Amino acid sequence: MNPEESFLKDLLEGLKKNEERYGYPSCPCRLASGNFDFDKDIICPCEYRDPDVEEFGTCYCGLYVRKDVFESKTPLVSIPERRPREKQMRAYAMPEETPSSVPSSTAGITAKPVKGELKLWYCKQCGYVVFREEPPYICPICKAKREFFAEIGIGTHTLG
Amino acid sequence: MNVVAVPGEMKDHKVLVYALSTCVWCKRTKEFLKDRKVHYEYVDVDLASPEDRKRIDDRRLIVGFKLDDLKEALELR
Numbered sequence: 001m002n003p004e005e006s007f008l009k010d011l012l013e014g015l016k017k018n019e020e021r022y023g024y025p026s027c028p029c030r031l032a033s034g035n036f037d038f039d040k041d042i043i044c045p046c047e048y049r050d051p052d053v054e055e056f057g058t059c060y061c062g063l064y065v066r067k068d069v070f071e072s073k074t075p076l077v078s079i080p081e082r083r084p085r086e087k088q089m090r091a092y093a094m095p096e097e098t099p100s101s102v103p104s105s106t107a108g109i110t111a112k113p114v115k116g117e118l119k120l121w122y123c124k125q126c127g128y129v130v131f132r133e134e135p136p137y138i139c140p141i142c143k144a145k146r147e148f149f150a151e152i153g154i155g156t157h158t159l160g
Numbered sequence: 161m162n163v164v165a166v167p168g169e170m171k172d173h174k175v176l177v178y179a180l181s182t183c184v185w186c187k188r189t190k191e192f193l194k195d196r197k198v199h200y201e202y203v204d205v206d207l208a209s210p211e212d213r214k215r216i217d218d219r220r221l222i223v224g225f226k227l228d229d230l231k232e233a234l235e236l237r
Contacts, residue, residue: 014184031180
């Protein structure tokens with residue numbers, strides 16, 4: 001990840017702000033449409049990260065960097081956008097959707113958790129574990145949908 | 161459209177930054193301009209309405225945090 005502390009801090013804050021307002025951590029350096037399916041390619045870590053890091057030494061926003069950039073052997077520079085232009089333009093024109101209009105696939109989540117109660121969730125597809133009130137809309141590692149997350153009871157048994 | 165003006169001594173060029181409130185590169189561009197006392201305006205596009213977003217003027221457009229291009233366009237050393 002970006003070796004510069006203040007840069008990293010700003011990036012993470014941008015990601016957090018996007019997660020709060022859209023419901024998913026959309027790239028802080030790209031305009032999100034607010035539509036989950038449309039923005040899937042730019043949800044962090046984005047689809048363009050790997051080819052960008054390999055070719056330019058960094059992903060588009062500068063969060064993920066190649067080893068030589070991390071070691072400050074190569075400078076970190078802003079890179080061209082790899083996302084198709086049509087998608088970029090459409091994001092500008094799309095009306096924003098609020099988190100309440102997230103696709104109905106999330107309706108399968110049982111009982112609304114008590115406010116403030118944190119739980120352990122794990123992704124059945126890749127094993128990613130997160131400690132939150134509700135599972136994320138999408139697994140940040142393997143991009144599995146929310147339904148793939150199951151709760152881990154504090155103890156040994158898994159629920160659901 | 162919510163255009164914010166940041167005052168500065170250098171007013172030779174009309175500068176409008178289309179930025180995202182969450183983007184670090186945008187932040188760096190704004191800081192650079194402020195540091196060099198360039199008078200500029202900015203719009204955080206992610207906070208603008210869909211109608212406003214369509215009105216983007218691209219007469220002399222520099223995309224990305226390209227320090228050399230910025231310096232050249234603004235005639236700074």
